[in-house]
Amino acid sequence: MAQFAEPLNAPQTVDITSVDSKTVVADVGFTWLVRVFAILAGGLIFGIAIVIGRQALPSVQQFGLGFLGSQEWDVPNLLFGALPYIYGTLVSAAIALFLALPIGTAVAIVTTEDILPANIRAPIAFVVELIAAIPSVIIGLWGIFVLIPFLTPVFTWLHQSFGWIPLFSTEPTGFSMLTASIILTIMIIPTIAAITRDVFLAVPKTQRSASMALGATRWETIFRVMIPSSASGMLGANILALGRALGETMAVTMVIGNSAFISASLLDPGYTIAAVLANEFAEANDALHVGALMYLAMILFALTLAVNMLAVVMVRALTKRK
Amino acid sequence: MTASNQPQSVAPRNVEIAGELTKPLSPTRTLFSMAMNVIAFTLAGLALLPLFSILFKILVEGLPHLSFEAFTSLPAPLGMDDVPNGFANAIQGTLIMVSLASVLSIPIGLATGIFLSEFSKGSALAGVIRFLVQVLSGVPSIVVGVFAYAVIVIPFRGFSAWAGAFALAVIMVPIISLTTEEALKLIPVNQRLGSAALGATRFQTIFKAVVAPAIPGITTGILLAISRAAGETAPLIFTALFSLNWAEGLSSPTPSLSVLIYNYASSAYKEQNELAWTASAVLVGLVLCANILSRVATSRRIQLR
Numbered sequence: 001m002a003q004f005a006e007p008l009n010a011p012q013t014v015d016i017t018s019v020d021s022k023t024v025v026a027d028v029g030f031t032w033l034v035r036v037f038a039i040l041a042g043g044l045i046f047g048i049a050i051v052i053g054r055q056a057l058p059s060v061q062q063f064g065l066g067f068l069g070s071q072e073w074d075v076p077n078l079l080f081g082a083l084p085y086i087y088g089t090l091v092s093a094a095i096a097l098f099l100a101l102p103i104g105t106a107v108a109i110v111t112t113e114d115i116l117p118a119n120i121r122a123p124i125a126f127v128v129e130l131i132a133a134i135p136s137v138i139i140g141l142w143g144i145f146v147l148i149p150f151l152t153p154v155f156t157w158l159h160q161s162f163g164w165i166p167l168f169s170t171e172p173t174g175f176s177m178l179t180a181s182i183i184l185t186i187m188i189i190p191t192i193a194a195i196t197r198d199v200f201l202a203v204p205k206t207q208r209s210a211s212m213a214l215g216a217t218r219w220e221t222i223f224r225v226m227i228p229s230s231a232s233g234m235l236g237a238n239i240l241a242l243g244r245a246l247g248e249t250m251a252v253t254m255v256i257g258n259s260a261f262i263s264a265s266l267l268d269p270g271y272t273i274a275a276v277l278a279n280e281f282a283e284a285n286d287a288l289h290v291g292a293l294m295y296l297a298m299i300l301f302a303l304t305l306a307v308n309m310l311a312v313v314m315v316r317a318l319t320k321r322k
Numbered sequence: 323m324t325a326s327n328q329p330q331s332v333a334p335r336n337v338e339i340a341g342e343l344t345k346p347l348s349p350t351r352t353l354f355s356m357a358m359n360v361i362a363f364t365l366a367g368l369a370l371l372p373l374f375s376i377l378f379k380i381l382v383e384g385l386p387h388l389s390f391e392a393f394t395s396l397p398a399p400l401g402m403d404d405v406p407n408g409f410a411n412a413i414q415g416t417l418i419m420v421s422l423a424s425v426l427s428i429p430i431g432l433a434t435g436i437f438l439s440e441f442s443k444g445s446a447l448a449g450v451i452r453f454l455v456q457v458l459s460g461v462p463s464i465v466v467g468v469f470a471y472a473v474i475v476i477p478f479r480g481f482s483a484w485a486g487a488f489a490l491a492v493i494m495v496p497i498i499s500l501t502t503e504e505a506l507k508l509i510p511v512n513q514r515l516g517s518a519a520l521g522a523t524r525f526q527t528i529f530k531a532v533v534a535p536a537i538p539g540i541t542t543g544i545l546l547a548i549s550r551a552a553g554e555t556a557p558l559i560f561t562a563l564f565s566l567n568w569a570e571g572l573s574s575p576t577p578s579l580s581v582l583i584y585n586y587a588s589s590a591y592k593e594q595n596e597l598a599w600t601a602s603a604v605l606v607g608l609v610l611c612a613n614i615l616s617r618v619a620t621s622r623r624i625q626l627r
Contacts, residue, residue, distance in 0.1 A: 027525040034441065037433030041495050042451035045458045048469045048492075055472045106365035115359065124366065126617065131373045133613045135553025137580050138602045141587045142376045145383075145595070186372045193369065217351060219358040240460070247462020249556035254587060274464045274556070281471060281560035282481075297468040301461065308460035312453060 048301065056298040059291030067295060073260045075280075080292035082299060084260040088270040089300070092177055092252065093245035095266070096184035101238055103185070104192025109222060111193070112200040125197060132190035140254030143183050148174040148255065151182070155267050170265040175257030177270040183251045188241040195240065195315065199233030200226055236314030243307040247300060249274035273300040377606070384603025387596050392604075397566055397582075400591055407593065409601050411568045415483070415577040418569055419562060420551050422487035427494035428544060434495070435502025435540075440528055452503075459496035466492045467557035475561055483569060483576040486562025490554060494547040501543025505536040542616040549612035553605055555580035579605050 059067075063080060070081025110116065111125040155172035162168045203226055211221040227234070257269020258279060273296050284290045346352075395408035434455060442448030470489035475481055509532050517531035518524075533540070555578075563575035564585060579601050586598035 023523050023525070027523045030525045030528075031441070034433045034437045037430045038437035038441075038448075038451050041430050041434040041458075041499055042454040044492060044495065045454050045461070048458075048461065048465065051469055051472045052465070055476075103365045103369050106362045107369050109362050110366040115362075124370065127373060128369055130610070130613060131369075133549065133609050134373070134376060135555065135580060135605060135609065137553070137555040137583045137587070138380070138606060139372075139376065141583055141598055141602055142372075142379055144587055146375060146379050189369050217347065217355050219355050220351070222358075243460050247460075247464065249462065249464040250584060254584070274462060277464050277468060278556055278559055281468070282563060294468065294472070297465055301465045304460065304462055304465070305457065308457050311460070312456045316453075 045305075049305075052294060052298050052301055056291065056294040059288065059295045060298075062288070063292070063295065067292075068299075071260075071262065073276075075286075075289055078286065078288050080288070080295075082273075082296055084262050085271055085273045085276050085296060086299065087262050088177065088256070089246055089272040089274070089303075092180045092184055092256070092270065092272060093242055095178070095181035096188055096245045097238060097242050099181065099185040100188045100192055100241060104189045104237075104241070105196055105234070107189065107193035108196035108200055112197055113218065113222070115218070125193070128193050129190050131186065132194075136187065136248060136250040137254075139183060139187060140251035143179065143251060143255040147183065148179060151179060159267060166264040167266050170263065170268050172267040173257070173269065175255055175269050176267050177256060177263075178266040180252045180256035180270065180272070181266070183255055184245045184248055187248060187251060188245050191241040191244055192237050195237035196230070196234050199230040199237065202233070203229055232314060232317070236311050236317075239307055239314065240311035243304050243311060246307065247274055247304045249278050253278045273297075380599065380603050380606055383596070383599035384601075387600040388603055392597075392600055396568070397597065398593075400593070407597065409577075409579065409582055409597060411565070412577045412579045412582040412601065413604070415562070415565075415569050416552055416579045418572070419483050419487045419490055419558070419576060419578060420548060422483065422572070423490035423494055423551055424544070424548060426487065426491035427498060427547070430491075431495045431498025431544075431547070432502055432540070434499035435506060435543075436528060436533070438499065438503040439506035440524075440532065455496045455499050458492075459500065462556075463489075463493055463554055464556040467559070467561055470557060470561045478573070480573065481561060481563035481575045483562055483572040483574075486558045486576060486578070487572075489557035489561050490551040493554060493557065494551050497547040497550060498543050501546065502536075502540050505539025505543060506532055508539060509536055538619050542619050545612045545616050549609045553580055553609055555584050559584065 059080070063070075067080065067082050068086065069083055070079075071083045072079040072081040073084070074080075107124070107128050111121045111128075116124075152172060152174045155168075155174070155176070155178070158168045159170070159172055207225055207229065208221055211225040212218075216224065252272055253275040256272060256275060258271050258275055259269040260271045260276070263270070277293055277297055277300070280289070281293055284293055347355075391406040392408040392410075393413065394410050395406035396411055397409060398405040398407035434451070438448055438452050438455075442452075466489050469492065470485045474485035474488055478484075513531050513535070514527055517527040522530065558578050558581050562578060562581070564581045565575045565577045567577075569576045583598045583601050583605070586594040586601075589595060589598075
């Protein structure tokens with residue numbers, strides 16, 4: 001420290017209360033800049049809502065609520081109805097959540113419990129989370145060239161053995177609602193696994209030890225202590241995953257088959273709101289067609305907004321408690 | 323149980339408990355534990371399988387065609403074998419749009435992160451903004467694409483790199499904001515107090531005592547946002563569209579790697595499918611590097627603390 005080598009006996013008078021105008025300007029200017037940008041970032045979501053709402057307004061007035069219940073989608077005759085898309089979006093996301101919940105929770109348990117040594121657990125958690133980083137279009141590409149050839153014999157077997165159940169009642173082609181659900185499952189497992197893992201890690205060690213000390217086995221502790229005490233966080237994780245599944249576009253568009261009719265069979269192709277937006281927006285020329293697509297975008301936006309707000313509130317309540 | 327017969331049962335029950343302690347677990351409980359272990363490992367293995375399958379397939383399909391000319395030439399017209407085949411224009415388009423989106427989103431994201439972390443003590447505004455930004459990060463990217471379409475494509479009557487970059491910027495802002503906030507929160511409060519006690523203004527404190535040491539964390543967040551933007555397809559297909567030629571300025575349709583993969587994935591021609599796999603190898607390589615790098619940077623920072 002060179003400064004201390006100099007003699008300090010010379011009295012130095014520094015007025016620490018004086019501030020030159022440059023610093024003040026920088027300080028005040030910076031404060032305002034940061035505030036304005038932050039408000040801008042927060043306001044983006046309102047911007048999206050207002051812009052899409054305004055674009056959708058003409059078709060909302062024209063089609064009314066009947067749009068939601070109509071199954072007609074005939075671009076040349078300008079007949080538009082949203083039901084098959086809403087149905088496909090909800091059903092594919094629901095099946096994905098149903099499949100991903102046990103798998104994601106299992107990953108969270110395997111990566112937090114001490115069944116495996118810690119230096120194996122951490123890489124597993126990292127690799128599972130890496131799936132979330134892979135662009136959705138590449139998962140779709142893999143879906144077309146790897147998953148569908150793999151699933152087609154399985155689907156054929158399902159159809160032949162369980163064809164009497166309406167869910168498997170049609171001849172499979174590979175591109176189907178079930179394929180899309182499986183792709184979505186793969187894509188939302190990292191979300192569920194990562195958040196559930198955090199939730200499990202937040203459970204106090206003493207609570208686990210108490211349960212073990214009373215003679216419970218590991219799995220009894222997991223089922224009777226860990227899961228009940230992290231239930232709200234797990235619910236938040238799954239709602240967040242549901243939001244992702246509802247809005248996922250590319251991978252689903254590439255494997256769902258894009259056919260706008262409602263079928264009880266999961267082996268039939270389907271369609272989702274996100275997929276129809278991806279397929280038709282670039283070619284939509286007619287104002288009414290664009291309007292109908294904007295109406296669909298508004299429905300998807302409202303749906304995911306509600307789900308996400310719920311998830312954010314739940315996950316936030318949890319982190320506060322922690 | 324009545325009070326009168328409790329003392330009588332004490333002695334035998336103690337013996338019973340002592341016996342219970344040395345007895346092995348009942349077969350049902352042992353079986354339950356083992357079965358749950360098997361189920362959990364099977365399900366966790368199932369979760370790992372897709373990633374390995376994807377990476378393996380990309381290595382097998384993508385790498386053999388990864389050549390120098392893939393990075394320097396345009397997509398060859400169908401049926402012409404002796405023409406160099408590549409996706410240089412898509413790389414160029416992705417670079418243009420991602421850079422433009424970074425220029426738009428990094429200042430806003432950084433400022434928002436700083437605001438949330440440094441100006442938020444007891445402020446209701448910060449809580450509201452954090453909530454809105456978190457919700458924004460969950461908005462489907464296709465909806466962001468529709469937003470960009472309405473804001474830029476409709477008024478300017480055309481697909482453009484601007485529209486694509488705008489959509490990507492909207493996706494990047496929440497990622498940068500939230501990771502910056504996290505990175506700044508890791509800086510101890512004492513460091514801020516120390517700086518303030520030395521007479522630094524708020525501006526000086528934030529830049530020299532808080533942001534400067536948090537730069538590794540902030541860079542990580544920006545890197546993650548860039549890698550996410552580079553892989554996004556949904557917000558580009560009807561904002562930037564695609565083109566088989568070099569990008570012609572910022573206000574005309576612009577190709578991108580991700581849209582190229584989408585277009586060529588469902589193509590009936592094998593050469594185009596191969597090109598999609600090669601482009602995937604490039605894109606996945608980029609994204610994985612960014613993620614692993616950021617993971618390394620973050621773990622080192624946490625170890626330093």
